[in-house]
Every structure is written in C-alpha cells, then in structure tokens.
Amino acid sequence: MPSRNTQGKLRLGVVGLGLRSSLGRHVAERGLPAAVTAICDPIASRRESGGTLYPDADQYADHRELLALDLDGVVLTTPDHTHEELAIDFLEAGVAVFVDKPLAITTAGCDRVLAAAARTGTKLYVGHNMRHMPVVQVMRELIQDGQIGAVKAIWCRHFVGHGGDFYFKDWHADRRRTTGLLLQKGAHDLDVIHWLADGYTTRVNAMGGLTVYGDITARGGQGDKTLSDWYDPDRNWPPTSLTGLNDVVDVEDISMMNMYLDNGVFATYQQCHYTPDYWRNYTVIGTRGRLENFGDTDGAVVKVWNGRRSGYRVDADLVVEVPSGAGGHGGADPELLAEFVSFVRAGVPTLTSSVAARQAVAAGYAATESLRGGGVPVDVPALPRPPAHLVDPREAR
Incomplete structure (x- = not known):
C-alpha cells in the first residue's frame, strides 16, 4: 500500500x-x-x-x-x-x-x-x-445566446490528418478492441453534436470503408511502444508510405453517418483518416442564422452569419476569436x-456526463452496425432511466 x-x-x-x-x-x-x-x-x-x-x-x-x-x-x-x-x-x-x-x-x-x-x-x-475545448464552448455560448435561433441542423467534418500514425499502428486498428473508429474516434464529436443540439440521437444510418490502409502490407505493429515513440509528423506522407501498421487492420478509415435526434435536429458526422490537415469543422444551422468554426485550437475563429441573405461572402456578421489554452486539446485536458x-x-x-457519454457510444455503435450492414437505418436503444446521481443533465435544469 x-x-x-x-x-x-x-x-x-x-x-x-x-x-x-x-x-x-x-x-x-x-x-x-x-x-x-x-x-x-x-x-x-x-x-x-x-x-x-x-x-x-x-x-x-x-x-x-x-x-x-x-x-x-x-x-x-x-x-x-x-x-x-x-x-x-x-x-x-x-x-x-x-x-x-x-x-x-x-x-x-x-x-x-x-x-x-x-x-x-x-x-x-x-x-x-x-466539452472543455474553447472552440466548443464558444459555439455553445453563441447558440445559447440566441445568435442563430433554434438549432435545426449540425454538420461535422473531421479531418484526421495523422490517422495512420494515431490509429492504424496499434490496437486501435482492431475492431475487437474498439468496435470501430466511428465509435472510438467519433465519440468525441458525437458528444459535442449532442451537447450543441441539446438532444440525443435516436436513429442513424452510415456508410464507409477501409479504403487506404487496408492495402498497405508493411505490417508488424509497434510492440510495446506508444505513439510518442513512433510518431513523426514530418514523415509518412503520403499515407500509402506508412510502415509498421498493426497486424490486424479491420476498422474503416473513412466513414460518414446521418443522425436524427430526439428533439427533431438532423445531424451528420464525417471522418477521414488520411487527409493532409488535421482539424474539425462544425457548421450549426438555426432558424435565424448559422455558425461555423475555422480551426479548432490556437488561432481559431467562429464566424456567424445572421444579419441578411446573400450569396457567398467570406465576411461574417460576427467573428469570435477562440481563446488560447495551455495543455492538451486546447487547454481542455487540465480542466478535465x-x-x-x-x-x-x-x-x-x-x-x-456519464449519461451523455453512453449516448455518444450508443450512436457510434448503432452507426457502425448500419455501416457494416449496407447503410440500413438503425435505431439507438433507449437508455434506462438513471438514478439521481447519474441524472441526465438535460433533466437537471
């Protein structure tokens, strides 16, 4: 002891x-x-x-x-x-x-x-x-302040630029240990979508596949090493040049899912593990406007268009700079x-919220079932009502 x-x-x-x-x-x-x-x-x-x-x-x-x-x-x-x-x-x-x-x-x-x-x-x-990342908090505050009206749709594109190094050289590539990256990696963004929409997914359908890393034969894995031992952002481009992939690679490297939430919000989530850039892009559309983030860490901004109709314009009616944070994930890890x-x-x-965490997994798990079942719609199982100390935060208001 x-x-x-x-x-x-x-x-x-x-x-x-x-x-x-x-x-x-x-x-x-x-x-x-x-x-x-x-x-x-x-x-x-x-x-x-x-x-x-x-x-x-x-x-x-x-x-x-x-x-x-x-x-x-x-x-x-x-x-x-x-x-x-x-x-x-x-x-x-x-x-x-x-x-x-x-x-x-x-x-x-x-x-x-x-x-x-x-x-x-x-x-x-x-x-x-x-939930503690400054870019997510800025978007949530703008939504709660009514800047875009009532949320009706959320689109998230996740460009996982280091996906080969991060997820295909160790246990992450084995569906027995992750189910799939639509759940493992996507759980973050699915939770954020739920948080911004103030709802939980009830039905999904998805498509995707193993389109790049499955063709790489340079396997063998990394043994007892961890990511910090093998990751070098200046190497391994293009993605087809990667070596030392996990012996088992059977998770999808590109996937996309559609979601219907219990409050009527529609959402989409898209994930690709071989893009040259690494960041998340959210678009949230409401009854009075829309917002979108450009960048998700230091130097990022969130733009809001809510003043008038127009054609394409790079300017916005409101631009909010995202505060910088010290520590992992834009300062979120120490706050956690x-x-x-x-x-x-x-x-x-x-x-x-542990309840919301379950709902993110449930959405990702159902989407993986849909993806591997030909894109058929899959209903997300309802959560048994939790006791008081695991209360759904939406019901605590």
Missing part, C-alpha cells in the same frame, strides 16, 4: 501507462488537492516510463492490486476494450472512476458500467474533454482533471 503522506489530498491511481496516462500530470501542474500515489500497467517498460512521470507513485502490474489500497479515485487510460471491466471493478470497490472516452466499446457495455455506478453509488466520470477532482471531493456539477 502507498505509504506516502498526501496531507489530506485525494489519493489517485493512474491505470494504463500509454500515451493518455500523462493526463494525471495535470494534478501536480495545477496544484490540485490530490496526488497520484499509484500507477499500474502490465508492461514493465511502461511502468518504468510511468515512474519518471510519477516519481512518487508506487508501481503495480495488475489493476486488482489497487483495489485494496483505499484509493479515492483512479484515472483509467487503458485500451478501450478494457474500460468496461476495469471501471466496474473499481466502482464496486468504492473507488471513484475517471474513464477516458469512450465509456465502453458497446452500448451494452456502457449500460453495465452505468448499472454498476447506480448499484454502488460510486462516482463515475467520463473524459469527454471536448480539475473538474474530476472537484467532483470527487465535493460532488460539484460537471460539464461532462
């Missing part, structure tokens, strides 16, 4: 020491009333590198060793297919859980995690950091950890 004196701070564990395990460093960087006292990964080399990142934490190879440590919370940054099992284990041990998105890789898996949180009363938090700590310590309201 960790014996270090944390002086009244929350005692946290970081489970899974891959790329996203660096999330926990924001605890110390932000001076939060918490300390990482335990880290865990079955791979020795990752425990060693994790020890450099968290020098005051004890190291463990099996997450079950942490269940008896009397931790206040854990940050789960393990591969997606493990989220369900690990989250349930810690929830049932009474340990508050931060699980990086997606909550699980199936709708049923999400429902099992939510059921465990309901049964135990243990706090559950899902790392949908895009600060919110989790406050949530565990005092139960403060959060921008994120």
Whole structure:
C-alpha cells in the first residue's frame, strides 16, 4: 500500500501507462488537492516510463492490486476494450472512476458500467474533454445566446490528418478492441453534436470503408511502444508510405453517418483518416442564422452569419476569436482533471456526463452496425432511466 503522506489530498491511481496516462500530470501542474500515489500497467517498460512521470507513485502490474489500497479515485487510460471491466471493478470497490472516452466499446457495455455506478453509488466520470475545448464552448455560448435561433441542423467534418500514425499502428486498428473508429474516434464529436443540439440521437444510418490502409502490407505493429515513440509528423506522407501498421487492420478509415435526434435536429458526422490537415469543422444551422468554426485550437475563429441573405461572402456578421489554452486539446485536458477532482471531493456539477457519454457510444455503435450492414437505418436503444446521481443533465435544469 502507498505509504506516502498526501496531507489530506485525494489519493489517485493512474491505470494504463500509454500515451493518455500523462493526463494525471495535470494534478501536480495545477496544484490540485490530490496526488497520484499509484500507477499500474502490465508492461514493465511502461511502468518504468510511468515512474519518471510519477516519481512518487508506487508501481503495480495488475489493476486488482489497487483495489485494496483505499484509493479515492483512479484515472483509467487503458485500451478501450478494457474500460468496461476495469471501471466496474473499481466502482464496486468504492473507488471513484475517471474513464477516458469512450465509456465502453458497446452500448451494452456502457449500460453495465452505468448499472454498476447506480448499484454502488460510486462516482463515475467520463473524459469527454471536448466539452472543455474553447472552440466548443464558444459555439455553445453563441447558440445559447440566441445568435442563430433554434438549432435545426449540425454538420461535422473531421479531418484526421495523422490517422495512420494515431490509429492504424496499434490496437486501435482492431475492431475487437474498439468496435470501430466511428465509435472510438467519433465519440468525441458525437458528444459535442449532442451537447450543441441539446438532444440525443435516436436513429442513424452510415456508410464507409477501409479504403487506404487496408492495402498497405508493411505490417508488424509497434510492440510495446506508444505513439510518442513512433510518431513523426514530418514523415509518412503520403499515407500509402506508412510502415509498421498493426497486424490486424479491420476498422474503416473513412466513414460518414446521418443522425436524427430526439428533439427533431438532423445531424451528420464525417471522418477521414488520411487527409493532409488535421482539424474539425462544425457548421450549426438555426432558424435565424448559422455558425461555423475555422480551426479548432490556437488561432481559431467562429464566424456567424445572421444579419441578411446573400450569396457567398467570406465576411461574417460576427467573428469570435477562440481563446488560447495551455495543455492538451486546447487547454481542455487540465480542466478535465480539475473538474474530476472537484467532483470527487465535493460532488460539484460537471460539464461532462456519464449519461451523455453512453449516448455518444450508443450512436457510434448503432452507426457502425448500419455501416457494416449496407447503410440500413438503425435505431439507438433507449437508455434506462438513471438514478439521481447519474441524472441526465438535460433533466437537471
């Protein structure tokens, strides 16, 4: 058991020491009333590198060793297919859980995690950091201020310019461990679409395929390496020049889905993993105008056209510069950890929602079923009504 004196701070564990395990460093960087006292990964080399990142934490190879440590919370940054099992284990041990998105890789898996949180009363938090991204917050504020009237349609194009390096050289490329990138990668944007629209998807249809990376024969994967070990943005162009892809590559590298939401909003989401540029573009159309973001991190702007009808014009009736933020995802990652700590310590309201996280997975899972079933429409299973501490934030108003 960790014996270090944390002086009244929350005692946290970081489970899974891959790329996203660096999330926990924001605890110390932000001076939060918490300390990482335990880290865990079955791979020795990752425990060693994790020890450099968290020098005051004890190291463990099996997450079950942490269940008896009397931790206040854990940050789960393990591969997606493990989220369900690990989250349930810690929830049932009474340990508050931060699980990086997606909550699980199936709708049923999400429902099992939510059921465990309901049964135990243990706090559950899902790392949908895009709700804290400045560009998303600017768009939401403009919508709530009535700048475009009532939202009726949302279109999102996601240009995943580093997709080959990020998602096709390791476990992400294997549908057994992700379901697919329409769920794994798309869960972020689906959650944002739901948040901006103030609704949840009820029916989808989708199309897509494995159009580039499936033809690359230079396989072998990356072993125990993590993205930071192999990623070099100045290499691997064009995408067909990539080497060292995962031995199993059976997820789609391009996909597009249509959504109908429970409040009548129509939405589309499109994702391509071999574009030369890497950013998200949202268009939100309302009864009195539309808005669109250009860029999604430093230097981005959101433009609003709402004053008159016209032909094409590059100028807008309102241009809002997106504030810069320090830290991953435009400053969203440190805000995420600060919110989790406050949530565990005092139960403060959060921008994120485990219920909304389930709804994002459910939309992505249904869309993947549609995509692989010839584009047939698929209904999204309704969520059983959660108990009070997992309340749908739309019903809390």
